[in-house]
Amino acid sequence: MQEFIWLLPSFPLAGFLILVLTSGTLSRITVAVIGAGSIGLSFLVASIIAVQFLGSGDDYYIKEVWAWMSVGGFSPGFSFYLDGLSLVMMLIITGVGFLIHLYATGYMADDPSYSRFFSYMNLFIAAMLMLVLGDNLVLLYLGWEGVGLCSYLLIGFWYTKPENGYAARKAFVVTRVGDTSMAIGLFLLFAQLGTLNIQDMLHVAEVEWNIGSGLAIATTMLLLGGAVGKSAQLPLQTWLPDAMAGPTPISALIHAATMVTAGVYLIARTHVLFQLAPSVQLLVAWIGLITLLMAGFTALTQSDIKRILAFSTVSQIGYMFLGLGVGAWSAAIFHLMTHAFFKALLFLASGTVILSMHHEQSIFKMGGLRKALPVSFASFLIGSLALTAFPYTSGYFSKDEILLAALELDGPGIFLWAGGVLGAFFTGIYTFRLFFVVFFGETSGHPPEKEVGGWHMNGPLIVLMVLSIFGGFISIPVDAVFGHGESHEEHHVSALVHGFMVAVPLLGILVSYLCFHKKVFSIEKLMSYSISRRLHKFWHSGWGMDWLYDRVFVFPFLWLSRINHADLVDRFYGLIVEVSKSANKMVVKSQTGYLRWYAFIMALGLVALLLLGIIL
Amino acid sequence: MIVLFYIAAVVAVIATIAVILQTNIVHALLYMVVSLLAIAVIFYVLGAPFAAVLEAIVYAGAIMVLFLFVIMMLNLGQHTRNEEKSWLTPRGWIGPSILSGILLAQLLSVMADLDQDIIPKQVGVMEVSALLFGPYVLAVELASILLLAGLVAAYHLAKPK
């Protein structure tokens, strides 16, 4: 069965082609069956392959489908590489992807572009599977750009509103910065190591490069550039909150569960290179830490339900980067998986809330919804607990592992750990702020009559609830992948430290409870101080990053394009056009249309030629 | 025989000049036939009886008759003759005559230093045919294809819509 691994991206691709070529002529039922069914088939095949692969006990499996191209010494194959890491990613993508597709059949039911939506979604899944299953970096890059394209198309899905188009362009351009860096990294890797096949490349690099060598640092920095772009980490994190302009299932699938974690996958996949460049690896940890703290503060001040979740996603990916940075590869991937479960759950539940509230997204216009929306309430409760790492939910295990690994790191480890714990405290506050404001308190505005739902919307929520609670007990088979890079000893920490780590998120929840439910502390009173107002404004704008980038990049560029409005280079080519036009005007005059005139000219030419012959 | 050459040459030149000066198209055609027959005589004098016969049959016969048919079809009458006269202004002749005069002068100057005589010797059908169906058989085939193409094109072009 493993040799049928090429079926995985083929099903969604076929679904995409069918939906695109019929261009909306199919009935909604057919579209839903094709759109969600293709992913379901992929998940089925992925599950069978996973069972067989784990049963076989092999470390990896390679399936070469065909040679993609062969240019000189460069011949990337169209081949699939399956090991523990790609197995986990593949199951997350097809599994969570299938649940979200199923949910979307209900969520998008009233949308006129139903077929277009599912065609993009299917293309996305195909590209994402290509990304994680490709055995060389070129194939990975193909998938990488493919998911970027789908992200662009889906953020701008409701393209009639200009701000959605703006958000889509912003996401595309900002990630393009990272992609360019990554492409240069690939060129450098190929030039230096002579291959882009990931496994060969890692072996060659291990042999040829010393730890801390300049080449290792350069290539990992460039790859890191691609990773931070895709995973919305500092300094390229500004696109993700705006990406919430897309439909909510998109936010769940692309901007929470799968695509944004591609950067984490890339670093985990090339972890050998990062081990050769310890300074860059440490930089990864610091980037993760700073991002998670900044995003946490920002999430505290947002009022849009999806933007809060978006900043929380940025923050959680920061945790994954922190894990990667301290060498806890499998913990990072573990957190990637649990995050995919509970964040998809939170986004889908917020989709139900938004749809029930007739596309109202501000949390302060909601309130007291726990009676009206029981399924969303339960989903949010479980998702929030998992997100804040409440003991024995899925998020608890994964976050715990990352933080413990950080604590064990010598040198800056203690700071990374402290920052991570502080981040967990803020996670507790902002998550339950959202929870209490939306589901408790006064019922304000127009409460929804009934919860939008149906089996295809509630079913995925229930499955994800179960996964969010018990997902932490899944053990992911990535030991063979990271085996030689990781310490396997149990974490030895005192009960005090452990208790502290459990208590901090609970403290955050408590603070949130007191502030936003019991109103022991008045937020209004806090906001009356000018310093806190200013801080609120600063954090609300995402630490002014958009403002800064506007000043540093956008305005100078606009200024340059304004002064070069007439385009100097174009002038030159315009001159060529003008010259040939006027020459044409002159020559055209000789073309009178009179046959005798032409004959006369021919005779004249004959005379001239003969004259030449006589003279010479 | 040699005298015949010069007589025929003079006839040919006069008849040809008459062709391009005529306003009546049928008269012009008759002068053209005279010119072609004179050239046929020259061919005979120069020892090319086969070419002379073809000149008389194909050129003076077939092609000119074709012209005649077309002129009859077009049914051009007195009206055309008057029109023709109005077209032929003396000024219109000056430019082409000068140009052709220069061309003629050039050709004559090129031929001036030729100093060879023709002693006419009969080259009959046998020799020509031996060449045609020997080394030039491909040219014959091409000529036949050309004629076929001309036939198809003429049929298509002249067909009433």
Next chain:
Amino acid sequence: MSSIPIEHGLVLSAILFAIGLIGVLTRRNIVFVLMSLEIMLNASGLAFIVAASRWGHAEGQVMFLMILTLAAAEVAVGLGLIIQMFRQFKTIDINVLSEMKG
């Protein structure tokens, strides 16, 4: 005097060619233009015969045959075009065909 200087034959063909050229350039009646073209073709055929007869070869006659074929095909197509033109424009004035003016 049993020989003819080759120039005389060639000069005759050059004169006929020049007359034909004058006809082509001067006449506005398209039938005359076509006839003048025939004169020019015939003149070149004459030049071939003259040259061949100097050497007593048959090749010149073969070339003349080719020119003859060419002339026949040309006249067939040309007259077809004239008929079509007369149908369309009700005239045989060559100057009306100036629609391809640049």
